[in-house]
Amino acid sequence: MISSPQARLQAELNAANLTRPMWMLWILSAGLIALDGFDFFIIGIAIPFIQQDFGLSASWVGAIATAALLGALVGSLTLGPITDKVGRQLMLVIDIGLFIIASAGTALAWNAWSLLFFRFAVGIGIGADYPISVSYITENMPARLRGRMVIGAFSFQSVGALLGALVGWVTILLFQKIAPELATGYAWRYMLGVGIVLSVLVGGLRLLFLLESPSYYLAKGKYKEASKAASQLLEKTINLEPDFENSEVSKTSEVSKASESLEISETADKLGVDYAEIEHTDSSTSAPTPSSVGLSYRDLFSSTYIKQTALASIPWFLQDISTYGIGIFTPTIIAALTFASSDSLVSDSFLLREIASAQGAAIVNVFLVVGFLTAVLLVDRVGRIPLQVVGFIGMAAGLWILSFAGTSLAWLFVGFIVFNLTMNIGPNSTTFLLSGELFPPEIRASGAGLAGGIAKLGAVLGTLGLPILQEHIGVVGVVRSLAVICLIAATVTYRLHKASQVT
Secondary structure (H helix, E strand, O other), X not given: OOOOHHHHHHHHHHHOOXXXXXXXXXXXXXXXXXXXXXXXXXXXXXXXXXXXXXXXXXXXXXXXXXHHHHXXXXXXXXXXXXXXXXXXXXXXXXXXXXXXXXXXXXXOOOOHHHHHHHHHHHHHHHHHHHHHHHHHHHHOOOHHHHHHXXXXXXXXXXXXXXXXXXXXXXXXHHHHHHOHHHHHHHHHHHHHHHHHHHHHHHHHHHHHOOOOOHHHHHHOOOHHHHHHHHHHHHOOOOOOOOOOOOHHHHHHHXXXXXXXXXXXXXXXXXXXXXXXXXXHHOOOOOOOOHHHOOOOHHXXXXXXXXXXXXXXXXXXXXXXXXXXXXXXOHHHHHHHHHOOOOOOOOHHHHHHHHHHHHHHHHHHHHHHHHHHHXXXXXXXXXXXXXXXXXXXXXXXXXXXHHHOOOOOHHHHHHHHHHHHHHHHHOXXXXXXXXXXXXXXXXXXXXXXHHHHHHHHHHHHHHHHHHHHHHHHHHHHHHHHHHHHHHHHHHHHHHHHHHHHOOO
């Protein structure tokens, strides 16, 4: 009989179908991630207006664009460990409150410094979302559906990015038609102000559905609370007290455990991984071992977990250099490569240029969504590591095409489409998924937060460096440099996997 409370919980989860609370939990996490995508990418469309409104230099443009990423780095590194201490539910409430206040501050910013501060605060909230969301979904979904549900939720980042492009396009278009003379000072405020509305909507959903992760309670030894949370999650009575004995539950648990072991074994064979190692290290699908009791943040760097930490962090770091370097500045790059540059501040000329670049961003961002949907279909069939390696190679190919596009609109969009499609089929999906699967519940949010923080360091380098490098080597030089980084990331992923034999 399975006597461990954590093992009983996993057995019940793996035997269950998706319940209404599971769907609510998933929708909440997806909503948070969509908000992240919107906030990260709307700034790319707003930046040209902010630059003119506040008279910003290239360095200031990079700083404003990077502020949220720096905040995300800080939020991931600090709030991940705090989430493991205070719980997923409380941190979610704090996170959404921060989002609402910071979003309002960005829309009402009175100068560049105030905008920088509030964008940084938005980033802290975004940084908290990564460990919270991936922990929430990983811990509360059946093992057979976990990969697809995690990537499905993370795909809403692309939905948020697409929404950002559409909001930017519609806002600029309306100002052009109604009050072009006011566009420079107000269009960007309306764009960023939409973030307030989205934050309130997600906050309302949060208040309608309050549920702590049962795995978190078990990791803290709160068995009564874990039983109550598990019963709510699974919509039936679950007892997770350590001394609970029930033959009917035992039978279900034994069957579920056998099925679960078969699923893990098949996945291990597919990826060339030692099943015994997964059984020991992936506590999202197995009971805690004695070595996992009392884990803390420093254990992420111990000999037991350093392989998982490296595999979760380094490829994600390299990916974000390209993803955010290109993604945030997609409208700017499209405009620079296809439209004649002009220093004119004539309102109509400026607005026409920004409308065209926002339209282009919306079109190419559609393929972010397509890429994620493809990843949902392939992740459990092909495996995490193969998708990640092939995805990096595809990203490099897309960037290389982009660098030779010149003023050809067709080739420009081919390059962006290949980049966005393969990025989300592969690395942008798998890095997030792996960050939640490689660590036990006691340090899951800490591990995911560390990986996300290191990734955002790469995002900062890409975003802050792009406008500065562009002044020295041009857009084409920057794009080709990012292609090389993607090839390095593919190699690093392959070598780390071969060396560590973990997934």
